[in-house]
Amino acid sequence: MNVEQVINEARFNRFHVLLVVLGYLVIIVEGYDLMIYGGTLSVLMEEWAVTPFEAGILGGLAPCGMALGALFFGRVADKVGRKNVLLISLLLFSVITVLAGFSTNVVMFGVCRFVSGLGIGGTPVVTYTLMSEYAPARNKAFVVGSVASAFMLGGLLASLVNMWLTEAIGWHAVYFVAAIPIVILTPIIYRFVPDSPLTYLKKGREAQLRAILRKIRPDLQITDDEELVVNAGNVGKSPVKALFVQHRALSTIAIWLLFFICQYITYSMTNWLPKLMINQGYAYNSGMFFLLILNLGWARRSHRF
Known part of the structure; x- marks a missing residue:
């Protein structure tokens, strides 16, 4: 029995709803x-006398870590399982964010x-x-796209x-709130989120x-002695250089550049908008309200897309 075919031909049911909800919560x-x-x-900046230059460096440290984390954990997931990597990465950034709340200086915080x-x-x-591995073929784009849009809800x-x-x-206290997923979300993911089909077979x-x-x-009769097969022929055989052959180089560079610009604008706006508004004379909560409206607009647009 081909596992991918069974999943692709499935109807969207309660299993998928639970998986999407948990995916939403993780990305939020x-x-x-x-x-x-x-x-x-x-x-x-006021408490530690941080200069704008130092604040910019601090703001860029998390995205730099994200780039390295995506490369590292993406490789590790193929070896130890996607569920294990999900739990490890979730615990890592939640615990360290809580520790950031105990920071007493710029270096520790950075x-x-x-x-x-x-x-x-x-x-x-x-x-x-x-999400993609377990979503039916007709729903894959919707499932992955909708879960990705939860980032702006965060x-x-x-x-x-x-x-x-x-x-x-x-x-x-804002950083201490990150402890909530450690206590609530992590056990739920451990209990209900499945690993990759290929990992189960390996x-x-x-x-x-x-x-x-x-x-x-549930419409299929899957017996205990049913042989399961996953199409894994291309796993691990897509080197980066494949993006630059067969006339794909220009498209690859253009997509990378576009993604970089989008990320640059997103993180610049979210990092600096409240501070810029406060410098213009707005109270703290008023400055934060501008960021709230910005994220609300992004979330609404991404969900409509």
């Missing part, structure tokens, strides 16, 4: 942990932001892949929490894969 948490820096920037970026970069790599949540906690309690866990397939395709 990721977006929150990345976006909270912009809301606390003005307070950090190190925490970089290390948390490693986990933030690894999370979407495995999350989107798992930014929206970060804006709200900053408005609620920063002036009332202090900027530290580790000789066919019984678990059969149980998952029965949830995906």
